Amino acid sequence: GAVVSQHPSWVICKSGTSVKIECRSLDFQATTMFWYRQFPKQSLMLMATSNEGSKATYEQGVEKDKFLINHASLTLSTLTVTSAHPEDSSFYICSARDAAAGRDDEAFFGQGTRLTVV
């Protein structure tokens, strides 16, 4: 099956610094990638939809200046948490859709990134 790789798996950063998380589709081209945030013991909350070559679409309440998303190629999307604060600590998960081979509606998930801001 299709594989989505997310890096890093975990990161600790100081308050005020920026952190970049990468999401790569390893064996397929992903025209659309999704970024989710998951709080402990809760479900996934969609933050934004990332389309290759265009601006991301953010969900209501998500600060686009704080969570910068770049989808510069068909296999890579990045999420940068700028000026991170402790309340940004969370589990971030990306997913990607394979638009080829009739699998347009199935999304493949990365393994997630645990961000801790101290």
Place this chain on the structure above:
Amino acid sequence: AQSVTQPDIHITVSEGASLELRCNYSYGATPYLFWYVQSPGQGLQLLLKYFSGDTLVQGIKGFEAEFKRSQSSFNLRKPSVHWSDAAEYFCAVGGGAQFYFGTGTSLTVIP
């Protein structure tokens, strides 16, 4: 409005017992339905999906789910649970623009 409800926040079963996790959805169009499993600190793994056709779908790890349109349900079942099945299970509906996830059901398996 689109939504997914997983009524059971936490379920405990004995190893070897049968399991059913409930999922109800609200979706304006013909739904694409999914069940995912998440181990602690890990991403989501697809267990099974329903797009169309046979309403009883088979997935990995011995799981199956049945789509019942009249009840707007997509319950997940396994006839005999193994200790390694302990995890968080998410039901999702969607496709197209985005997925809508339920709040998850945490499964504990006791020996």
